[in-house]
Amino acid sequence: MTAVARAEARHDAATATWLLAGLAAGSLARAALNGHATWSAFAAGAAFGITLAALALAGGWRPAMPSLSSLLIGLLGGVVLIAVPRLAHPLMPALIGIRPEPFVAWGLITGMVVIGEEALVRGALFGALQRASGPIAAVAVTSIAFALIHVPLYGWQVVPLDLGVGIWLGGLRLATGGVAAPAVAHGLADLSTWWI
């Protein structure tokens, strides 16, 4: 490895470290500010999404026009995420009532959270880890991070499910080379919770 390559690897590892720190701090701050009120939850969600997107940009990630194939793969990936629990329990209706009104605001804020998380986790963080340590480390670390950032709001019980989903989204990132596919899959699965 050349000195330049070593310096690049060190830089990527350091970038991944501070991105992880920012991600952890952001998720804790969001949980702390969420509160019971609709306005505080919406504000905390919006601030969380914006902060993560800003961190991703600072970490070197840049948005790019997604290819049609990435969008289609993302749609398929989202359909799979929605279908799995339905297929596991075809006779049972879903849980009721985690649907904060109004839908437009909820959908918008949810979209901001999805974009922020994907830009940071599967964008800047994944890229830095992949360059520093390879794709397997990138999938492993981003999947664990993805599961853990949901703990402050949803509890430890979500870790197995979100770890599985994180690996799935990491696979979409690897398969397509960008964040569009995991972002579309993630967004579709999130938005589907309004109806199912």
Added chain:
Amino acid sequence: MPAPWRLPAVVLLIGLGLTGLVAATSSLRAPPLLDGVFIEDPYRWVAPPSGADGDPPSVTTAQQVVDGSVPLLAVATSEVPPQAQIIAQEDAFAIAADTASVTITIQPSAPTDPTIAGNVYRFSVTDDQGTALEIRPGAQVTLVLRAPQQDLVAQIARFEGSTWVTLPTEFGGLPDLFAANITQLGDYAVVVVAGPTASASAGTSMAESSPPAPSGGGGDGGLPIWLIVGLGVVAVGAGLAWGLLGDRDRR
């Protein structure tokens, strides 16, 4: 050299397998809980502690019988998220041949035991003659109850004449939701079964206990909000500075 598609395919299979395993081992058909905006109404008590909310709603709803059986049903109280809900597969209740409709009722009452977290809920299903129905053997009927605070070590329990009998309980989708499959209708509640919360609540009635701290982290004696937010600001600032300076150093 491995094919370029092999690693993504393996990763996707692992992710799908783990997601499917978790979904299959849960009794709820909950969609993947990834994100969204997290809002919970304050818990409503039948006998509210000082400063807490009262008047928890009950629910009564009729369901038409279709082709001689009760269709799959999901009935819940109106809070967000519901403090009590019942989810039953199709044909879960034994009905007479001439039954045209059934009535599902969820009625809250004050707790009768100091280990109960929140309200007691009575679940009943009756036919159009008012006769109480029973769950068919083997039918899947799931209750989801909300506790007044998060992360309790607790289980759903059924009142059996004089005692509360705990049921195998699992995660209900949020830190304060508990789910259990039942074979009988009746009175159910969330009962604290272990940990410091149980010992703290064992000697006091729920009506006398202090209202629960707001959910969402930061309360319950954890890190103060200002410290968490401050750490977040410092981390983001350090990250931005590092990103800008690091890029400049590399040029």
